[in-house]
Amino acid sequence: MAALAVRTPLAPRVAPLAARFGATSSTRASPAHTSSRPSRCSILAAGGISRRRAAGLPKAPKHASAAARAAAGNASAAGATAAGSGSAEPYDVQWMYDELESLLSVEVREEYAAEIDAGVRAIVAWRARYAGDSALWRRLTKRDKRGGTKMLKELCEYLPVLRRCAQAVEAAAADPELAGRGKLQVLDLASGKGYLAMFLSEMLPASRVSRIVLVDSAFPPMHAAPGPQHISIEHITGSNPQTGEAYNADPADGAEGAGGGGSGSGGRGLQPVRGAYPIRLDITKKNLKKRRQLRDLGERVCGAAPTLILGVHLCGTLALRAVDLFNNCPDTALALALKPCCLPAAQADDARGRTFTIGEHTFAAREVTARGKWVSRNVKASTWRGPPRHHLKERFGRWSEHLLAGMVADDKSMDIVEVQAHGYQNTFLWASRLGAEERPL
Numbered sequence: 439m440a441a442l443a444v445r446t447p448l449a450p451r452v453a454p455l456a457a458r459f460g461a462t463s464s465t466r467a468s469p470a471h472t473s474s475r476p477s478r479c480s481i482l483a484a485g486g487i488s489r490r491r492a493a494g495l496p497k498a499p500k501h502a503s504a505a506a507r508a509a510a511g512n513a514s515a516a517g518a519t520a521a522g523s524g525s526a527e528p529y530d531v532q533w534m535y536d537e538l539e540s541l542l543s544v545e546v547r548e549e550y551a552a553e554i555d556a557g558v559r560a561i562v563a564w565r566a567r568y569a570g571d572s573a574l575w576r577r578l579t580k581r582d583k584r585g586g587t588k589m590l591k592e593l594c595e596y597l598p599v600l601r602r603c604a605q606a607v608e609a610a611a612a613d614p615e616l617a618g619r620g621k622l623q624v625l626d627l628a629s630g631k632g633y634l635a636m637f638l639s640e641m642l643p644a645s646r647v648s649r650i651v652l653v654d655s656a657f658p659p660m661h662a663a664p665g666p667q668h669i670s671i672e673h674i675t676g677s678n679p680q681t682g683e684a685y686n687a688d689p690a691d692g693a694e695g696a697g698g699g700g701s702g703s704g705g706r707g708l709q710p711v712r713g714a715y716p717i718r719l720d721i722t723k724k725n726l727k728k729r730r731q732l733r734d735l736g737e738r739v740c741g742a743a744p745t746l747i748l749g750v751h752l753c754g755t756l757a758l759r760a761v762d763l764f765n766n767c768p769d770t771a772l773a774l775a776l777k778p779c780c781l782p783a784a785q786a787d788d789a790r791g792r793t794f795t796i797g798e799h800t801f802a803a804r805e806v807t808a809r810g811k812w813v814s815r816n817v818k819a820s821t822w823r824g825p826p827r828h829h830l831k832e833r834f835g836r837w838s839e840h841l842l843a844g845m846v847a848d849d850k851s852m853d854i855v856e857v858q859a860h861g862y863q864n865t866f867l868w869a870s871r872l873g874a875e876e877r878p879l
Contacts, residue, residue, distance in 0.1 A: 538590055574672060578673060592634070606872065607643065624638060627763075642717060650720070651722055652722070671721055686718060742770075749774070757779075765796065777867070778834075782806060809824050810825055847871050
């Protein structure tokens with residue numbers, strides 16, 4: 439196997455973490471430093487509503503740490519500004535920086551300060567977009583079993599991908615071979631709730647990216663009412679109940695949607711709706727483990743325009759399918775960003791020589807498969823049943839190396855960025871077919 443380039447970008451930056459918002463990055467602000475922002479009491483008095491209801495955020499659970507419970511209180515007070523009746527006061531973002539500080543090391547926060555600031559700005563934009571629908575906002579900002587805000591945890595794990603994706607867009611714009619091929623599109627595999635696509639819509643230039651396509655097998659069928667087993671996409675396909683404004687942009691030419699799951703047009707001639715996502719978000723229901731649906735995704739979506747393929751939290755063999763999709767679209771898939779998650783499940787035939795093949799690379803399944811799985815105790819918590827998870831770290835490293843070896847691209851690399859404090863899945867794989875001089879991925 440060829441030698442792998444492993445980089446850990448930890449060079450500190452001089453700019454403070456939250457300069458644009460008046461928040462400090464490494465030390466808590468004293469009252470003198472925060473006097474320019476309205477106090478919690480003044481915010482609540484202006485809105486005339488309770489802190490939790492104003493913010494649309496749940497209170498931290500009783501078993502959460504003191505820091506998490508304090509962040510919940512800050513979040514509740516901060517949300518009152520945007521949830522009040524027409525208040526134009528600035529949204530207090532300090533609670534987000536406080537929570538991010540507890541999730542990330544100083545080195546990672548300094549290295550990705552620009553991406554963190556952009557992520558905070560995106561969340562502020564979401565709060566304004568969903569103002570008037572407190573139930574929807576509570577669902578988007580629900581807390582996990584450790585008391586942390588879900589969207590902020592997701593932001594932490596997206597940071598390297600957000601940077602690499604922006605660099606790829608810039609490199610594509612400078613590539614003369616792509617001139618005349620139109621705008622790029624982004625494909626977000628196993629997107630779940632869609633936080634990655636939502637962040638990218640706020641961060642990437644709409645002048646260069648036509649749409650972001652969210653792919654997941656748990657999306658509700660097209661033109662059918664969602665069931666309890668489906669991922670709710672109301673925050674993308676719905677509209678504000680108070681203003682009637684759509685959360686997503688409408689295509690100007692009314693062309694058929696991508697992959698049968700969305701209602702987009704490839705992004706040409708989008709007419710932005712006030713308050714809508716800057717880059718259109720398309721929805722398509724596909725099961726990546728089914729070869730026919732994977733092939734259809736490559737032909738109908740990736741084949742439509744130059745594409746950046748993203749796969750974050752791809753569990754087990756889903757990571758193999760992401761590499762297959764990239765390899766099967768050599769003319770249109772410009773780059774792949776992959777963050778693998780769980781290892782493939784062990785099967786009885788592993789001992790009899792079962793193998794995995796991606797591209798021209800074949801390897802034995804027994805090198806990477808593992809026994810064990812997460813078992814849900816309730817809707818908010820789950821338990822790992824299997825060998826101690828830290829014993830799987832070496833096996834996960836081999837899994838990542840095999841995935842990288844199977845990517846068909848001249849420019850590919852592996853980064854280790856400590857975005858997960860409670861796990862070892864901090865590996866990011868990059869492959870690019872863009873100009874080697876720019877090396878965006």
